[in-house]
Amino acid sequence: MTGLAALARTWLAANVPAQPLPPMDTEAGFAAHRAWEHRLAEARLSTVSWPAAYGGRDASVREWLAVEQEYWAAGAPARVSGNGIALLGSTLLTHGTAEQRARILPAMSRADEIWAQAWSEPEAGSDLAAVRATATRTDGGWLLSGQKTWSSRAAFADRAFGLFRSGARRHHGLTYLMFDLRAPGVTVRPITQLTGTPGFAEIFLDDVFVPDRDVIGEPGDGWRIAMSTAGRERGLTLRAPGRFLAAADRLLDLWRARPDPALRDDVVDAWIGARAYHLHTLAGLDSDAAPGAEASLTKVFWSELDLTLHETALSLLGADAELDAPWRDAHLFALAGPIYAGTNEIQRTVIAERLLGLPR
Amino acid sequence: MTPTDEHRQLAASLHDLLSDTDTAALTRDWAAGEHAAGxxxxxxxADLGACGLAVPTRFGGLGAGAVELAVVFETLGRHAVPGPLxxxxxxxxxxxxALPVAAGxxxxxxxxxxxxxxxxxxxxLPPWPPAPGDHVTDGPRQFPALDGAAVDNGEQLAAGTDSRALPGPGHGDPPVFQSTDQGRQFPATNKTPVDNRERPTMAPIPQFPGSGRGDPPVFQSSGGHRQFSSGRPGAVDAGLAPDADVATPLLVIGSTVYTGLVGExxxxVDPARRLFALTPxxxxxxxxxxxxxxxxxxxxRLLGLGHGMLxxxxxxxxxxxxxGRPVGEFQAVKHQLADVLVALEFARPLVFEAARTLAARDVSAAKVAAADAAYLAARTALQVHGALGYTQEYDLARRLLAVRALxxxxxxxxxxxxxxxxxxxAPASR
Known part of the structure; x- marks a missing residue:
């Protein structure tokens, strides 16, 4: 264990709430999760891989993976800032200006600002390049109009980021922008998920002003930048192996408590899958292959592993499965895995075309 | 565990050699008992050093380890080279x-x-689940005592190898048969009483330390996908070994190795896997x-077979x-093949981790994942080939059958x- 992982273990052991926080996608739960993020940031464990100047510890990917492993093993709360950190944070570190990084990243690391993603639209889901919400040039910035949907965390978050159409060319007419969810002209309509809580929302934009400083990269270059974000989301950053190693351990605990011979192989397969993801990740760190299409392999693997692992847990629980809140809720969340961050159908097409070289 | 450049070079030179070889024709010959090309x-x-890779240097080998072997066998699998490799x-x-026979x-x-x-x-392995009351999560695990006098399952009796007596091959591996060191209750699948009288006299009687009873050796071929027991009272079954007509045959009973006498x-299912009964x-x-x-x-090898079929x-x-277009343009076809790549790519790190540690847990995880991935590759390759893939002459069949057997x-x-x-x-104390 690295020194940082040991430090995280010690801190988590002393600080992880004994009782689970209320659900993240409720007003009270969102506030409780934000308070947890504050404490994590005070311990400088919120964004360990970021530079120290932005609230990180300059940790290597390997150290970050070890900290993630400790985090999930400790049963710590879900990260309400996770999407912002994993998607926007890493995008700004690569494509943002120094001013943007200094202004946005420390506030994100401390959860003073919590971010929602705003990619999808009613007519642009898997076909993301079909986005219609527009960004129109105005004095000193842009005016955003149109509709976004399925925006995770948008019901209670502070700000959002997404792609807007600033030109006619399909892939080259898109601009990557950040906007305030409380700005004049923004209407957020929470959407209740099958979990019963509004985990995402529709966002209606009506001539919402965004200053130039909130454009990431060049206008018209949004698709390329977004795809680098998408690669991260599908790949490692959003779902570190530690999450699944911890889930597999919980499944084994469940097996010990209620072994069922008919499910033995499924329990073992879940453990094997989590270990495979962990080892695959470590092997990838030693490889110089560029992430990209490889992230699609990862997305298919972890999302389906997560779902079958939780299905196995429900089977072990039997009649209690409808009652056991942690496994029940985790399973409902796992159900969304093959859909969000690019459906697995899209991922498989990417794998087939870009890794197997099949015709487009 | 990630293969190094050296490993990649080894695989590449092997791949080049095998790409110049008609392994399909060679496999047909091999299945017919014609071994010249093989x-x-x-x-x-052997010239490449592949045959002696894991042989200690004092016997002329390269003294390499399991990782190098895994690299070689992945490539051999990709080309579906037959034989008791x-x-x-x-x-x-x-x-x-460690035996005198090694020098020769x-x-x-x-x-x-x-x-x-x-x-x-x-x-x-232990019955699942333990009966209520048997399951102990703290302290030594308890199993119902094996009553040797009442042993009536003529099949699947564990060879009671005392792992402490085994000279390990130098990998610091945990005893492979670690689970035999306690008497356990087996699911009885064959009620035929086993008579030990015809056990070969030179074979040490395998012991369950926990039971203090001798149990008859039952063999499994290194390759055979069956458990070997005829169920005939008094019979000591032969183990099966592939290609014993062209290879020096050996047989392990308990913890002793014997020369093998080749039987029928x-x-x-794989005609290129020619299994022969061996007696000590x-x-x-x-x-x-x-x-x-x-x-x-x-x-x-399974991993390589899977990649070859993909x-x-x-x-x-x-x-x-x-x-009017390549069938690979259809999404339904793409997705099936993408799934095969996902399965193979996530089996590979398990295989190489197993090669690195040789721990029972890792080795078994690797086998499960590689077998499942290779089988998915076989099934999918057959599906997207249609009837062509089902023909014996097309190159898919021999690979599919090899996976099916392994x-x-x-x-x-x-x-x-x-x-x-x-x-x-199992509790950590075990």
Missing amino acids: LALLARL VESFAVVPAVVA LLPRLVAGELATVALPALPV RSES GEALGPAGDGFGLGVVCVAA DLACAHVRARRQF REAWGTRSWHRARVLDALT
């Missing part, structure tokens, strides 16, 4: 390395000759442990046109899963 290829593999390159060297045998293997071996039956042939001849001494190493090599399938769907050989997938779970859930 032995010629082995001589060329896992036995010759990996298992037999580990089994005999191993240099011949380094030069490209073949050996084959039948290993003892695999131990039966059994049909495998001369005792050669205590057997080294080659099981884990063999399983890792089989897993690597290559074939992709080439086919690019070329084959229907409805999938449940060297321990069934279910047995390996049981072993993973045993390693994971």
